[in-house]
Amino acid sequence: MNAPLRLPSPRGTFRVWQRNMTIFRKYWKTILFPNFVEPLLFLAALGLGLGAFIREGGVQGMTYVQFIAPGLLASNAMFAASFESTFNTFVKLKIDRIYDAIVTTPVNAEDVVAGEYLWAGTRAALYGTGFLAVLVVLGFTLSPEAPLISSFWALLIPPMLLVIGVMFSVMGTLFTSLIQRIDLYAYYFTLIVTPLFLFSGIFFPVDNFPAPAPQIAWFTPLYHAVNVCRELAAGPSPAVLVDIAWIVVFTLILALLPIRFMRRRLIS
Amino acid sequence: MSAEQTQDHGARESTIVARDLRKTYGEFQAVKGVDFEVYRGECFGFLGPNGAGKTSTMRMIYGAAVPTGGELRVAGLDVTRYERNVKRRIGVVPQENNLDDDLEVMENLLVYGRYFDLPKKLILQRAEELLDFVQLTDKAGSEVEQLSGGMKRRLLIARALINAPEIVVLDEPTTGLDPQARHLVWERLRELAKEGTTLILTTHYMEEAEQLCDRLVIMEGGRIISQGSPEQLIEEHVSPQVLEFRSRDGSLEKLREIAEAEADAVERSGESLLAYTSDADELLEKVRRSGVEAENTVYRQAGLEDVFLRLTGRSLTD
Numbered sequence: 001m002n003a004p005l006r007l008p009s010p011r012g013t014f015r016v017w018q019r020n021m022t023i024f025r026k027y028w029k030t031i032l033f034p035n036f037v038e039p040l041l042f043l044a045a046l047g048l049g050l051g052a053f054i055r056e057g058g059v060q061g062m063t064y065v066q067f068i069a070p071g072l073l074a075s076n077a078m079f080a081a082s083f084e085s086t087f088n089t090f091v092k093l094k095i096d097r098i099y100d101a102i103v104t105t106p107v108n109a110e111d112v113v114a115g116e117y118l119w120a121g122t123r124a125a126l127y128g129t130g131f132l133a134v135l136v137v138l139g140f141t142l143s144p145e146a147p148l149i150s151s152f153w154a155l156l157i158p159p160m161l162l163v164i165g166v167m168f169s170v171m172g173t174l175f176t177s178l179i180q181r182i183d184l185y186a187y188y189f190t191l192i193v194t195p196l197f198l199f200s201g202i203f204f205p206v207d208n209f210p211a212p213a214p215q216i217a218w219f220t221p222l223y224h225a226v227n228v229c230r231e232l233a234a235g236p237s238p239a240v241l242v243d244i245a246w247i248v249v250f251t252l253i254l255a256l257l258p259i260r261f262m263r264r265r266l267i268s
Numbered sequence: 269m270s271a272e273q274t275q276d277h278g279a280r281e282s283t284i285v286a287r288d289l290r291k292t293y294g295e296f297q298a299v300k301g302v303d304f305e306v307y308r309g310e311c312f313g314f315l316g317p318n319g320a321g322k323t324s325t326m327r328m329i330y331g332a333a334v335p336t337g338g339e340l341r342v343a344g345l346d347v348t349r350y351e352r353n354v355k356r357r358i359g360v361v362p363q364e365n366n367l368d369d370d371l372e373v374m375e376n377l378l379v380y381g382r383y384f385d386l387p388k389k390l391i392l393q394r395a396e397e398l399l400d401f402v403q404l405t406d407k408a409g410s411e412v413e414q415l416s417g418g419m420k421r422r423l424l425i426a427r428a429l430i431n432a433p434e435i436v437v438l439d440e441p442t443t444g445l446d447p448q449a450r451h452l453v454w455e456r457l458r459e460l461a462k463e464g465t466t467l468i469l470t471t472h473y474m475e476e477a478e479q480l481c482d483r484l485v486i487m488e489g490g491r492i493i494s495q496g497s498p499e500q501l502i503e504e505h506v507s508p509q510v511l512e513f514r515s516r517d518g519s520l521e522k523l524r525e526i527a528e529a530e531a532d533a534v535e536r537s538g539e540s541l542l543a544y545t546s547d548a549d550e551l552l553e554k555v556r557r558s559g560v561e562a563e564n565t566v567y568r569q570a571g572l573e574d575v576f577l578r579l580t581g582r583s584l585t586d
Contacts, residue, residue: 011385019379023370097366104330104360105383105431106352268293268333 005260008114012107016115017122019102024123035080035127039072040134046203060205062146062234069135069148070233071202073157074164074225076131077124081165082193084120085172086185093176099266109263117169117255124165129158151235160232160244164225167251170258171221177261196222221250280307283435283466284329288338291324298324300490301338308434311457311467313477313484315576320487322470323363323439329468330360330437343434356384359428363439365420367412373423374399374408377430384431391430398426402456418449425456436460438469442476454479474572488580498572505575507532507544511551512566514540522560530554535577542577544570 024031043065051064059067092098103109132154139148175188199206200222207214217223224243231240284306291299299321306312314322327333329342331351340347343357368376374395381391399405402422407415415423421441428436441457442450457480461467471477477484478498485495494501502508511531513523523541527534530551531543545551548567555562 012383015383015385018382019368022375022379026370096369097364098368100332100362101366101368101380102383104332104355104358104362105380106356106385107383108352267331268327 005256006108006110006263008110008259009108012111013114013118015107016102016112017118020115020119021122032127032130035076036130036134038079039076039131042072043069063143066139066146066148066234067230068202069139070157070229071200071226073128073131073135073161073233074222074229075197075200075202077128077161077164078168078193078196078222078225080124080127081120081168082172082189084123085116085169086176086188087182089116089173089176090179090182090185093262093265094182099262103266109266110259112266113173113259113262114255116173117166120169120172121162121165124168125158125162128161132157149233151233153232153236157229157232160225160228163244163247163251164228166255167221167225167247170251170255173258173262174254177258177265196220201226221247282306283308283343284312284468285341286325286338287340289325289328289335289340290337291321291328291333292336297490299328302485302487302490302492304485304492304495306466306468307483308466309461309464310482311461311469311480313481314468314470314487315472315474315477315484315572316470316487317472317580319489321490322487325487326437326439326468326470330358331355356431357434359431359433359436361421361424361428361436361438361441363443365424367420367423367427369412371412372408373404373410373412373415376412376423377427380427381430386431394430394432395426398429401429401459402426403452416449418445418452421445421449421453422456425453429460433465435466435468438467440470440472443472450476474576478572486576486579493579494575501572501575502570505578506570507546508570509545509548510568510570510574511543511545511548511555512540512568513543513555513562514564514566515562519561523555523562526555526558526560527551533578535574535581537577542574544574544578 047065047068051068054064058064099109099112102112132149135148136154139150171192172188175185179185200217200220201207202222206217206223224246227243228240228247231237231243282305284304286302286304288301288303289299290297290301302321302325314325316322324333328335328340328347331347331354334348342354345354347354368379371379377395377398378388378391381395382388386394396405399408402425404419404422404426407419412420412423425438425441428438438457442453445453454476457467457469461480467480469476469480481498483495483497484501485492486501487493494505496504511527513520513527515523520536520539520541524534524536527541527543531545533544535542535544543551552565552567555565
């Protein structure tokens, strides 16, 4: 069946976002806490623990903690948006049937999907902003001469985390729109999210690896998200524009697929 | 718009018109070309066994399914072209509970009202009235999970009314409710009908259809097999009086022979034999005289259940 592609309406998108925000405001303290602590654990274990073994000079002229901290901002956004668009969306779609109720109102299926994208991005940005604030304070307290965040360009990190969150939400929603059983997320996280987390240049620079490792990395989303956060944290070079453009183009191209698939699942 | 698009039928104005409406899922034809018309302000029922095409028809009315063919106008608007506008003007009570469990009772109405772009003040005012209408005022701050099945159904009804719809679509509104809860729902629905809201409902329960519906259609296998008011249908398809014979094994067949000779029509339903007649006393007398054993014979007036059995050869509840 080749139904015409329907684009989301801003109004309906906002209503779905607003529904999620209403719930978030009731439970934000309990929701935020784990997402907030997790990157700190990574920072402590790898940055301080493993970092102690990395000799003077560090990585690319940074201490190891300085190197990994902005990357963890990016991966944190990926995890936040991925959980939102997988487990949470699945529950709303198939268990609580929230979307079935919404699509009988003037809010259409395509608005539901777009609203969820925007919400996942918002959630990623909210987590990231809190984490960023901790990094700023922690960095200046621990070593004022080499802070974790050293540029005012870092103020652009929260809006970029929103965009990065939307990107990972689009990927997660695409997977959600194709599966029938919640157990299948194990595949998504093991085969997509975890490899991205490990091999996108958060813990070691991939650019210096022999071909084709850097070339492969260039085609993956988190690699660019890590670059953007790292550049903004330390003061960006023009190359950051390529990473941002990659993220925007990839997101826009992919965003229409889940809209189509989810509409097919909600409207028979 | 409305003057041109709604059709006038004598004095009564149609608010839903279906012409040769069809719905196909892959190879499966769920609705095979149905025609019906619902007048403004009436309660219109869809009856039929599971898989008859009732729910598919309902889903097309409220935009959760797209017609494969034919024409469907709701509130004067073509459902495929004016999806959002149609949805703006109707309320939906789904078969399965899909309340928002993360929200309290009042919040459910507030969030739902926002989907219609209603101002918050208006939503809160209506929500208060509606909670009163469905007798849930004291549950306004409760979690949805703590509500009983009957309360959840009433909240679904309140939610469906938040946009002050001109048409309310109810898919099996009382399935799974205890008799008390069911009567409370019926009472509220009658109240709505009295205020001029058009009600469309599907049901398995003959009693529900007889209690609520001004007119109804009986569906089977994706088609409408009969339509009219409950009284018309009964008059048209069955004799007014029914004798239900129950008996052990063999004698039911012997009874059948006698009944078939004497009654207007005979149906077998499970372990009982139904004989339709306009003179039950005479038929009963004849059975007695024949000497065939019949225990627990029940006499009653014919109802929709009998119409259904007559038309489809089976009872509605299976």
